[in-house]
Each structure stands twice: as C-alpha cells, then as structure tokens.
Amino acid sequence: MKKPLATLLKLAATQSGSARVPDILNQLPSPHLSRLMKAGELVHLLRGEVLFHEGERGDTCYWVMTGTLKIGVSSETGEERIFSLAGPGSVVGELSILDKLPRSATVTAISDTNLTALKRDSLEAYLRQNPDVSADLIAILVGRLRKTNQELAADSFLSVQARVARAILNLANQVGEPDGSDLFILPATVSQSDIGAMAGVARESVSRTLSEWRRRGIITAPGRKLSVKRSKLEKEAKD
Numbered sequence: 001m002k003k004p005l006a007t008l009l010k011l012a013a014t015q016s017g018s019a020r021v022p023d024i025l026n027q028l029p030s031p032h033l034s035r036l037m038k039a040g041e042l043v044h045l046l047r048g049e050v051l052f053h054e055g056e057r058g059d060t061c062y063w064v065m066t067g068t069l070k071i072g073v074s075s076e077t078g079e080e081r082i083f084s085l086a087g088p089g090s091v092v093g094e095l096s097i098l099d100k101l102p103r104s105a106t107v108t109a110i111s112d113t114n115l116t117a118l119k120r121d122s123l124e125a126y127l128r129q130n131p132d133v134s135a136d137l138i139a140i141l142v143g144r145l146r147k148t149n150q151e152l153a154a155d156s157f158l159s160v161q162a163r164v165a166r167a168i169l170n171l172a173n174q175v176g177e178p179d180g181s182d183l184f185i186l187p188a189t190v191s192q193s194d195i196g197a198m199a200g201v202a203r204e205s206v207s208r209t210l211s212e213w214r215r216r217g218i219i220t221a222p223g224r225k226l227s228v229k230r231s232k233l234e235k236e237a238k239d
Helices: 003-015 030-037 094-099 120-129 132-155 160-175 192-199 203-216 230-238
Strands: 041-045 050-052 060-066 069-074 080-086 106-109 113-119 183-186 226-229
Touching: 030 113, 030 120, 060 094, 080 160, 080 192, 094 120, 113 120, 120 132, 160 183, 160 192, 160 203, 160 226, 160 230, 192 203, 203 230, 226 230
Parallel strands: none
Antiparallel strands: 041 113, 050 106, 060 113, 069 080, 069 106, 183 226
C-alpha cells in the first residue's frame, strides 16, 4: 500500500475536488468489507449533526448502516457544494485513513443515522494480513479517476437542465427507492438546495427546471418526495 496507492490517492483528491471519490472501501469484495467492519464500533448521529469537518485530522472511516449523510464543502461566503449523499452500505471518511491527510469534506447527517466506525490501526492491520486487498484498492482508484475525468469533461459543456438531471440520477443511485421498472423516488430529506449544490447551480434554477419537468410529466411530487421517470431524465441529462 506504499507509493502506488499513496500517489493515486493524491491524484484522486486533486482531480476530483478532494471529495468526489467516495466509497472506495465499499467497492472491495463484500467478504473483505464485512470482516473489516466487524472490528468497528457503533456511532449514532441525529439529523443535522456533523460527523466531521473539512480540514480536520481523521483516523476513522464510517460505514452507514441506516440513515443518510451529505458530503460537501463550503466556501468562505457560506456557499455549499454537495458532492454526494451516502445511504446505507456507503463508506465515508476513508481517504483520510488511507492517505493520512486532513478531511477533504464535511459530512453531515440529513436524517438520524447509525454508523460503524473503523479506526486506521484496524485497517492497516487488516491490509498487512491480506496484502491482496491493496491491489483491489489500486484498481478501484484507477476506475474512479477515469470516471471523474469523464464527468469533469462532460460538466464543462452541459446545460443547467442537464446538470440538474445528472445530479438527480446520481442521487437516485445513492439514496433513491425503485418504484417499478422506470420510476424511482427520492426521499423527502433531499431538498432543492441539495440538488442545486450537487449540480453546481442555484436553487432557483433547480426550482424552474423541476417545474418544467412536472409540466412535461417527467417528475411528480407526491407529498415532499420526488417521483422521477428514469428513462426520460436520462434523455434530459444528455441534452
């Protein structure tokens, strides 16, 4: 896990805005992840509580058991950019325990959340006992870097509507609930501000876009949730 992995971690942080490479450990073969997390301790967060802040030193990563976390950064003026939401099965905070650098983002609970906390010492001991896992980590990081490069190139040329569509599709993959073969529902905890922060556009632009899509039958809004037709939204993401 020495030079190749450390180099890839630094490159991933540089190219991805430091926080767009989530769930690295979560992509390990499930037997490895399950054994790793058995060494962890239970942590409970209430809605609105911060798990850790950008810039803090970190020696722990967290596996989300229930609930949802948001991962993002804020500017000096208070403007927020959300990189992703993390639902059950996701892992957050692993970059800091792998590269030993400060936290690259702030992670906040947007609902009551239960997590399993894994210390760096436990991870390092596991990697010493299972050296083949380091090769898996390198392969996962390379794949993440390729995907990030593609996303950065695409984002440079996308319209506001396409950026909002891509943000909602990403949210669907992270925290969406399937509702038939072509529908998914976003939980009420996902706000228009969250979508805008992920898409890099103003909340007002999200509101206008969603209103247009409601008129065209791409989305509906039962209660505070958002029901979306995936196939139609995928077309919007390419325009």
